[in-house]
Amino acid sequence: MRHLLSAADLSREEAITILDTAATMAATQSRAIKKLPALRGLTVVNLFFEDSTRTRISFEAAAKRLSADVINFAAKGSSVSKGESLKDTAQTLQAMGADAVVIRHSASGAPHRLATSGWIDAPVVNAGDGMHQHPTQALLDAFTMRRHLMPEAGTGAGLDGKRVVIVGDVLHSRVARSNVDLLHTLGAEVTLVAPPTLLPIGASTWPCRISYDLDTTIAEQAPDAIMMLRVQRERMSSAGGGFFPSAAEYSRRYGLDAARFEALPGHALIMHPGPMNRGLEISARAADSDRSTIVEQVGNGVAVRMAVLYLVLAGNEGTPS
Amino acid sequence: MTDYLITGAQLPEGSITDLLLADGRIAATGADAADMAGARAGAQVHRIDAHGLVALPGLVDLHTHLREPGREDAETVASGTRAAAVGGYTCVHAMANTTPVADTAGVVEQVWRLGEDAGWAQVRPVGAVTVGLAGEQLAELGAMASSAARVRVFSDDGLCVHDPVLMRRALEYVKAFDGVVAQHAQEPRLTAGALMHEGIVSAELGLTGWPAVAEEAIIARDVLLAEHVGSRVHICHLSTAGSVDIVRWAKARGIQVTAEVTPHHLMLTDEAIRGYDPQFKVNPPLRTAEDVQAVRDGLEDGTIDIVATDHAPHPSEDKDCEFAAAAMGMTGLETALSVVTEAMVADDSRDFGWQDLARTMSATPARIGRVTGQGRPLAAGEPAHLTLVDPSARWTVDPAGLRTASENTPFAARELPARVMATFYRGVATVLDGQPQDGSTR
Numbered sequence: 126m127r128h129l130l131s132a133a134d135l136s137r138e139e140a141i142t143i144l145d146t147a148a149t150m151a152a153t154q155s156r157a158i159k160k161l162p163a164l165r166g167l168t169v170v171n172l173f174f175e176d177s178t179r180t181r182i183s184f185e186a187a188a189k190r191l192s193a194d195v196i197n198f199a200a201k202g203s204s205v206s207k208g209e210s211l212k213d214t215a216q217t218l219q220a221m222g223a224d225a226v227v228i229r230h231s232a233s234g235a236p237h238r239l240a241t242s243g244w245i246d247a248p249v250v251n252a253g254d255g256m257h258q259h260p261t262q263a264l265l266d267a268f269t270m271r272r273h274l275m276p277e278a279g280t281g282a283g284l285d286g287k288r289v290v291i292v293g294d295v296l297h298s299r300v301a302r303s304n305v306d307l308l309h310t311l312g313a314e315v316t317l318v319a320p321p322t323l324l325p326i327g328a329s330t331w332p333c334r335i336s337y338d339l340d341t342t343i344a345e346q347a348p349d350a351i352m353m354l355r356v357q358r359e360r361m362s363s364a365g366g367g368f369f370p371s372a373a374e375y376s377r378r379y380g381l382d383a384a385r386f387e388a389l390p391g392h393a394l395i396m397h398p399g400p401m402n403r404g405l406e407i408s409a410r411a412a413d414s415d416r417s418t419i420v421e422q423v424g425n426g427v428a429v430r431m432a433v434l435y436l437v438l439a440g441n442e443g444t445p446s
Numbered sequence: 447m448t449d450y451l452i453t454g455a456q457l458p459e460g461s462i463t464d465l466l467l468a469d470g471r472i473a474a475t476g477a478d479a480a481d482m483a484g485a486r487a488g489a490q491v492h493r494i495d496a497h498g499l500v501a502l503p504g505l506v507d508l509h510t511h512l513r514e515p516g517r518e519d520a521e522t523v524a525s526g527t528r529a530a531a532v533g534g535y536t537c538v539h540a541m542a543n544t545t546p547v548a549d550t551a552g553v554v555e556q557v558w559r560l561g562e563d564a565g566w567a568q569v570r571p572v573g574a575v576t577v578g579l580a581g582e583q584l585a586e587l588g589a590m591a592s593s594a595a596r597v598r599v600f601s602d603d604g605l606c607v608h609d610p611v612l613m614r615r616a617l618e619y620v621k622a623f624d625g626v627v628a629q630h631a632q633e634p635r636l637t638a639g640a641l642m643h644e645g646i647v648s649a650e651l652g653l654t655g656w657p658a659v660a661e662e663a664i665i666a667r668d669v670l671l672a673e674h675v676g677s678r679v680h681i682c683h684l685s686t687a688g689s690v691d692i693v694r695w696a697k698a699r700g701i702q703v704t705a706e707v708t709p710h711h712l713m714l715t716d717e718a719i720r721g722y723d724p725q726f727k728v729n730p731p732l733r734t735a736e737d738v739q740a741v742r743d744g745l746e747d748g749t750i751d752i753v754a755t756d757h758a759p760h761p762s763e764d765k766d767c768e769f770a771a772a773a774m775g776m777t778g779l780e781t782a783l784s785v786v787t788e789a790m791v792a793d794d795s796r797d798f799g800w801q802d803l804a805r806t807m808s809a810t811p812a813r814i815g816r817v818t819g820q821g822r823p824l825a826a827g828e829p830a831h832l833t834l835v836d837p838s839a840r841w842t843v844d845p846a847g848l849r850t851a852s853e854n855t856p857f858a859a860r861e862l863p864a865r866v867m868a869t870f871y872r873g874v875a876t877v878l879d880g881q882p883q884d885g886s887t888r
């Protein structure tokens with residue numbers, strides 16, 4: 126794997142290799158000494174054009190536990206409209222000897238440009254670009270699902286036949302796009318649920334079902350996992366796009382409230398990429414239940430990112446012991 | 447001044463003839479040409495063997511961005527018209543979105559004068575419809591019309607004249623001097639933040655979409671306004687199947703509407719953006735394969751009147767960046783004839799020949815722009831604006847080899863048919879053997 130730009134680029138075999146490698150990494154994290162020597166002497170740059178402390182810390186922890194040096198490069202306050210030059214920044218990093226670049230950018234396709242424009246030689250890992258992709262988030266979600274829903278299957282397993290429902294602002298969500306691609310590749314059946322205003326034109330061609338009705342979907346699908354996406358209140362107003370009439374109406378129609386929580390199968394996982402709006406898209410009862418994997422997802426994120434960094438930087442030499 | 451005796455050229459309708467260019471005119475055709483060339487005492491005759499070449503009236507572009515004044519790093523009137531000559535053009539309409547905006551008699555006269563001084567092609571400035579392209583107040587349309595630049599085409603191109611009342615007033619006002627409003631049809635609220643065509647590909651790439659309906663809704667409104675006030679309206683760079691349908695309906699109803707399509711909308715689709723390459727970022731955006739078929743059909747059946755380049759040069763730093771940050775636009779003057787040949791003439795299933803190309807790329811754009819002396823048939827007594835094309839040539843587009851000051855072409859490394867071998871403007875060879883004739887040789 127040269128770069129990780131999109132979950133859509135991953136074959137089933139590659140995706141499972143990452144999940145299996147992440148499982149190995151996770152096992153090492155229960156040891157007293159968590160640090161592995163695998164990437165000693167290599168430098169990973171976290172290039173963040175958009176604030177995301179959670180994702181940056183996760184990548185930083187992953188790199189450090191593999192003994193890599195980490196440089197955090199926050200192009201804070203920059204915006205594409207101000208002409209902050211991605212090219213110039215990339216060439217600076219190249220000159221500084223970056224061995225891998227983890228990039229977060231508000232512009233869809235920025236990681237793709239970084240990887241393919243000849244500005245830089247290092248492998249590029251997409252840590253979220255605009256409304257496009259967030260592949261490591263999808264991988265950590267799949268990792269979490271596999272661990273809970275297929276505990277016996279062990280390495281080599283996909284998510285065949287598992288039913289996953291993703292609810293909310295699909296239109297603006299790189300997490301939803303990445304999950305549809307990856308979960309489909311792994312054999313799961315995905316249903317997106319959202320008001321029509323929050324589904325992109327063209328989503329009908331994606332490898333998933335689409336529904337506007339959450340209650341019917343829960344009843345018909347009996348999902349193994351339900352993932353609630355963050356909904357931004359400012360999208361209600363005309364200036365924000367007028368995507369839905371009010372927080373109350375959204376919550377009534379698409380929130381995971383107590384009644385819907387009860388209607389889910391007993392084993393169904395409650396997932397959320399965070400940060401949550403409790404009381405809007407998810408009730409405290411659901412978020413804090415013992416079926417919620419929301420906190421665990423964060424921990425699994427480190428293992429998955431260790432696997433990705435390992436595979437793009439040292440992956441040709443087999444899995445670490 | 448040199449005379450040119452062009453022998454064995456094929457005219458657009460198919461006949462073979464000789465042409466004598468003298469004193470800025472086509473002095474004679476057919477058997478008379480050689481006779482008269484011999485009889486002109488003292489004249490130096492440059493003979494051009496044009497067997498196998500097609501002679502077209504000099505091409506006329508109704509939609510060119512020359513960037514001067516203000517962005518001379520991207521293009522100047524001189525560099526842009528030189529590129530135009532290489533592309534076979536003898537007249538270009540310079541869009542008004544310069545810095546300062548061409549919204550006064552002073553600026554349009556400046557642009558016109560720069561074109562006259564450069565001498566590569568006639569420059570017809572387009573006047574802004576509203577002051578500063580701000581869409582709030584009509585610019586002094588009459589002053590521009592009666593200036594030395596004799597402006598007849600008015601456009602806020604780059605931006606849509608969105609206010610329906612202001613659009614109505616503009617359409618009414620320009621009737622006083624036989625002007626036309628050329629509308630960049632883009633509903634601004636439906637396209638806020640848009641980066642590419644809204645559809646399957648935009649959904650996958652996570653790029654904000656520019657829906658077809660944002661173009662179609664404005665065109666529908668404007669043809670109805672033109673009907674109501676009895677004025678003529680021109681639709682810039684029409685790009686969707688629905689737009690073709692609306693213009694077809696309006697023409698059937700007798701509304702005075704004309705429309706243009708760009709070469710790139712005849713050839714490329716939104717699939718090209720999958721690699722996030724900003725060279726394919728343009729406004730209106732590249733549409734779907736169905737839209738491309740519809741605009742080709744519309745050009746063939748006359749619903750779309752003309753091909754216009756929307757030549758939009760940008761310096762490399764405005765394109766060598768992430769897609770969202772990149773400028774919109776592509777150069778087009780030097781590739782237009784080849785792209786139209788590929789999309790329309792070379793397609794044997796279509797009824798579109800050199801005559802149609804001459805009509806859509808020369809005669810009709812000149813008529814819409816009310817340009818006298820351009821787009822005329824190649825006949826004795828007409829002004830000597832013409833282009834010799836080798837229809838059998840094939841060439842590979844090398845951005846560095848183009849004459850425009852910028853390199854943003856979507857056709858880089860693509861092989862295209864047909865090559866402009868010579869261009870004559872006012873009887874002077876601006877291009878010979880495919881090379882621009884700089885300085886004293888002209």
Ligand SMILES: [Zn+2]
Pocket residue numbers: 603604605630682683729730
């Ligand atoms: Zn335009």
